[in-house]
Amino acid sequence: MTAELGNFALALALGLALLQAVLPLYGAARGRPALMELARHTALGQFLLAAIAFGALTRAYVYSDFSVSAVAQNSHSLKPLLYRLTGVWGNHEGSLLLWILILTLFGAMVAVFGSGLRKTLQARVLAVQAMIGSGFLAFTLLTSNPFARVWPPPLDGAGLNPLLQDPGLAFHPPLLYFGYVGLSVAFSFAVAALLEGRVDRAWARWVRPWTLAAWAGLTAGIALGSWWAYYELGWGGFWFWDPVENASFMPWLAATALLHSAIAAERRQALRSWTVLLAIVAFSLSLLGTFLVRSGVLTSVHAFATDPERGVFILLLLGIATGGALALYAWRAPALGTGVPFRPVSREGALLLNNLVLVTACATVLLGTLYPLFLDAFDAGKVSVGPPYFTATFVPLIAPALVAMAIGPMLAWKRGDLAGALGRLWLAALGAALAAGATLAYGETLAALGLGAAAWIGLGALVEWSERLRLGRAPAGEAWRRARSMPRAAWGGGLAHLGVAIVVAGITASQCFQSELILAMKPGDRAQIAGYAIRFDGVSEVQGPNYRAERAMLSVLRDGAPAAVLTPERRFYPVERQHTTEAAIRTTLFADLYAVIGEEDAQAGRTVRLYHNPLVPWIWIGAIVMAFGALISLSDRRLRLAAPARRRRQPAAA
Amino acid sequence: MRRLLFLLPLAVFAALGAYLYVGLGGDPSRVPSPLVGRPAPVFAVDGLATADLEGPALVNIFASWCVPCRAEHPLLTHLAEEEGVVIYGVAYKDKPEAANAFLAELGNPYRRIGFDEDGRAGVEWGVTGVPETFVLDAEGTVVFKHTGPLTADAVRRDLLPALGR
Numbered sequence: 001m002t003a004e005l006g007n008f009a010l011a012l013a014l015g016l017a018l019l020q021a022v023l024p025l026y027g028a029a030r031g032r033p034a035l036m037e038l039a040r041h042t043a044l045g046q047f048l049l050a051a052i053a054f055g056a057l058t059r060a061y062v063y064s065d066f067s068v069s070a071v072a073q074n075s076h077s078l079k080p081l082l083y084r085l086t087g088v089w090g091n092h093e094g095s096l097l098l099w100i101l102i103l104t105l106f107g108a109m110v111a112v113f114g115s116g117l118r119k120t121l122q123a124r125v126l127a128v129q130a131m132i133g134s135g136f137l138a139f140t141l142l143t144s145n146p147f148a149r150v151w152p153p154p155l156d157g158a159g160l161n162p163l164l165q166d167p168g169l170a171f172h173p174p175l176l177y178f179g180y181v182g183l184s185v186a187f188s189f190a191v192a193a194l195l196e197g198r199v200d201r202a203w204a205r206w207v208r209p210w211t212l213a214a215w216a217g218l219t220a221g222i223a224l225g226s227w228w229a230y231y232e233l234g235w236g237g238f239w240f241w242d243p244v245e246n247a248s249f250m251p252w253l254a255a256t257a258l259l260h261s262a263i264a265a266e267r268r269q270a271l272r273s274w275t276v277l278l279a280i281v282a283f284s285l286s287l288l289g290t291f292l293v294r295s296g297v298l299t300s301v302h303a304f305a306t307d308p309e310r311g312v313f314i315l316l317l318l319g320i321a322t323g324g325a326l327a328l329y330a331w332r333a334p335a336l337g338t339g340v341p342f343r344p345v346s347r348e349g350a351l352l353l354n355n356l357v358l359v360t361a362c363a364t365v366l367l368g369t370l371y372p373l374f375l376d377a378f379d380a381g382k383v384s385v386g387p388p389y390f391t392a393t394f395v396p397l398i399a400p401a402l403v404a405m406a407i408g409p410m411l412a413w414k415r416g417d418l419a420g421a422l423g424r425l426w427l428a429a430l431g432a433a434l435a436a437g438a439t440l441a442y443g444e445t446l447a448a449l450g451l452g453a454a455a456w457i458g459l460g461a462l463v464e465w466s467e468r469l470r471l472g473r474a475p476a477g478e479a480w481r482r483a484r485s486m487p488r489a490a491w492g493g494g495l496a497h498l499g500v501a502i503v504v505a506g507i508t509a510s511q512c513f514q515s516e517l518i519l520a521m522k523p524g525d526r527a528q529i530a531g532y533a534i535r536f537d538g539v540s541e542v543q544g545p546n547y548r549a550e551r552a553m554l555s556v557l558r559d560g561a562p563a564a565v566l567t568p569e570r571r572f573y574p575v576e577r578q579h580t581t582e583a584a585i586r587t588t589l590f591a592d593l594y595a596v597i598g599e600e601d602a603q604a605g606r607t608v609r610l611y612h613n614p615l616v617p618w619i620w621i622g623a624i625v626m627a628f629g630a631l632i633s634l635s636d637r638r639l640r641l642a643a644p645a646r647r648r649r650q651p652a653a654a
Numbered sequence: 655m656r657r658l659l660f661l662l663p664l665a666v667f668a669a670l671g672a673y674l675y676v677g678l679g680g681d682p683s684r685v686p687s688p689l690v691g692r693p694a695p696v697f698a699v700d701g702l703a704t705a706d707l708e709g710p711a712l713v714n715i716f717a718s719w720c721v722p723c724r725a726e727h728p729l730l731t732h733l734a735e736e737e738g739v740v741i742y743g744v745a746y747k748d749k750p751e752a753a754n755a756f757l758a759e760l761g762n763p764y765r766r767i768g769f770d771e772d773g774r775a776g777v778e779w780g781v782t783g784v785p786e787t788f789v790l791d792a793e794g795t796v797v798f799k800h801t802g803p804l805t806a807d808a809v810r811r812d813l814l815p816a817l818g819r
Contacts, residue, residue, distance in 0.1 A: 322667055323664070386780075
């Protein structure tokens with residue numbers, strides 16, 4: 001019964017979405033307040049209905065209702081409760097429902113927090129949002145109904161891919177979808193602005209918080225995904241340039257560019273039509289990612305079960321949404337007018353450079369991801385573009401942005417003073433030179449460049465803060481006063497840049513200084529890696545809730561005595577008939593000792609892989625710092641959603 | 655002119671959409687082998703270059719850090735010693751010392767070995783992962799590519815027929 005309730009709620013939500021897609025637009029064009037007002041209520045209603053549907057599906061998973069086809073195919077009664085819950089979105093149908101839930105949540109948020117918006121703009125934004133919603137609701141109901149029944153119901157479910165039975169991955173999709181779908185708001189704002197024919201400062205101020213929230217979600221989601229790949233796939237790597245990873249990375253790059261160009265649009269009225277285009281592109285890339293992951297056009301290690309028919313439907317959605325928005329852009333954007341002119345060396349210039357680099361990098365990733373498909377289209381055979389392509393193109397492309405990152409925030413708007421900015425960055429330059437020099441002593445040129453860049457960016461962010469606070473040049477009390485009145489956006493921006501520095505350091509050190517040892521070990525054997533002595537103490541059998549595992553004991557010895565124990569596992573899930581490896585990781589925050597075991601060989605012993613990964617935890621720490629920076633920036637007064645209204649009231653109070 | 659600039663994103667997207675639509679008709683599980691039917695790619699690394707390759711032969715991309723390479727090693731040894739197949743090895747993204755230690759431990763089935771420390775040859779060969787094995791015919795044309803570790807089955811079914819046996 002619950003499943004039917006969920007199905008009914010989804011159908012009702014589609015009805016509301018269709019209404020909301022049409023009537024408010026008409027109301028905004030004809031100046032009918034009641035029709036515009038309608039959008040706010042239908043947006044809240046849609047969210048409520050989507051929540052009911054999601055609740056119904058969750059209940060079916062929790063109580064293992066195997067008469068629901070999606071549950072029977074993806075769950076199992078022996079699965080721990082947490083994974084029965086996360087199993088809700090661990091498959092195509094359920095993840096679409098999660099996507100819809102978040103999409104309607106964002107719609108409801110625009111309805112609730114958007115009361116300060118121009119009425120026509122709010123109505124149009126919600127209408128566009130509802131068009132996207134209708135598309136996804138129709139897609140779900142027509143091609144991938146999560147509530148479809150099976151008869152007769154199987155005795156037990158087929159289980160969930162064991163690789164996905166993991167806390168890291170359990171929360172990876174919700175965060176990522178929060179990011180993908182959050183970008184839909186920026187998209188809706190862009191389309192609404194084109195419909196209105198107006199892109200002003202208020203518009204740019206409104207787009208930024210949504211983009212910031214989406215960006216924070218994307219950053220955290222991507223980081224969580226790569227962390228999962230790091231400890232679960234057991235290859236010791238954290239990023240594989242897999243099509244699915246690229247599908248999340250491309251919107252991230254576009255959203256990063258959008259965040260920066262929106263600053264220029266808000267402060268200086270510069271880059272306005274470009275910002276609108278970026279908002280369209282960022283969400284289109286999210287849709288493209290969805291298409292790539294679910295249509296089966298590209299093979300990937302973690303694509304969902306794919307189906308060409310669904311592919312056609314998503315492609316159609318993509319065509320209508322992106323094609324429509326870009327056609328509107330071609331028609332209306334020329335009338336938006338050009339911005340205030342600026343010199344190449346200025347804050348605007350630096351933001352433009354940032355945008356050029358990020359967009360080019362994004363295009364490179366897109367090309368690499370789709371290249372196999374292009375060749376296939378011409379029947380020129382198949383090729384999979386591997387990590388060598390991406391490393392060879394992406395890294396040199398992004399390098400100038402890393403150098404410019406520290407300089408940009410030091411430049412003034414309109415006309416900057418490059419020499420002055422560089423002069424004030426002497427401390428960062430010194431730090432970068434020291435870091436690079438120290439690394440060069442180990443004979444790794446690339447590592448020296450990477451760590452030098454990390455020091456440059458990190459110290460650059462600190463210098464920018466101290467400049468703003470006039471640290472060392474004004475009394476401490478003055479600096480404290482300035483720190484308190486410094487806009488949160490400045491704290492957040494600096495923090496995000498600091499996060500990038502930490503990530504760059506982590507990637508560089510883990511790539512250039514990784515130690516690796518693969519050997520066959522018998523109980524009592526010892527191995528040496530990166531100054532650690534490790535003793536293999538044997539393997540024991542362990543029984544988990546829905547798996548059996550072989551657990552190895554590896555003692556980390558200090559002065560001959562065991563200081564820690566690593567217990568990597570090889571699990572076998574009988575229901576799914578799959579093996580997984582569970583890496584054992586001992587981290588000091590400055591390096592990870594990472595161990596995985598392979599199969600037993602009667603003669604040689606057990607295959608053991610040991611890695612020493614310096615600074616690898618910094619990659620995820622840096623990503624957290626970046627996301628945290630975005631959240632701080634989000635709490636800035638200027639971006640707080642009722643800010644324009646409050647500002648209007650201020651003169652009256654004074 | 656300015657208007658055309660604003661039309662550009664739409665044009666790019668339309669082309670992209672058309673490609674994606676055509677791509678939908680394709681079969682993603684078909685063998686990924688852009689090189690098949692073409693001469694061996696031009697490459698030169700320490701120890702091995704295109705001119706050194708004399709077909710019919712196998713070109714095996716391996717690395718000491720790659721666990722599946724250990725798994726397929728006995729098969730390569732068997733092919734080289736029992737079947738007399740010529741095998742060229744490319745140690746992909748591997749330090750020469752590490753690759754030599756690997757071969758010292760497990761035996762060396764290769765006629766020649768190229769040390770592709772920075773992965774340049776890997777790019778030329780379109781390597782997506784290690785191990786990969788290419789089959790060259792007598793003219794030096796790539797006739798088959800096997801992705802992943804070799805299995806006895808794959809050798810019997812694909813490799814030996816491709817070698818003309």
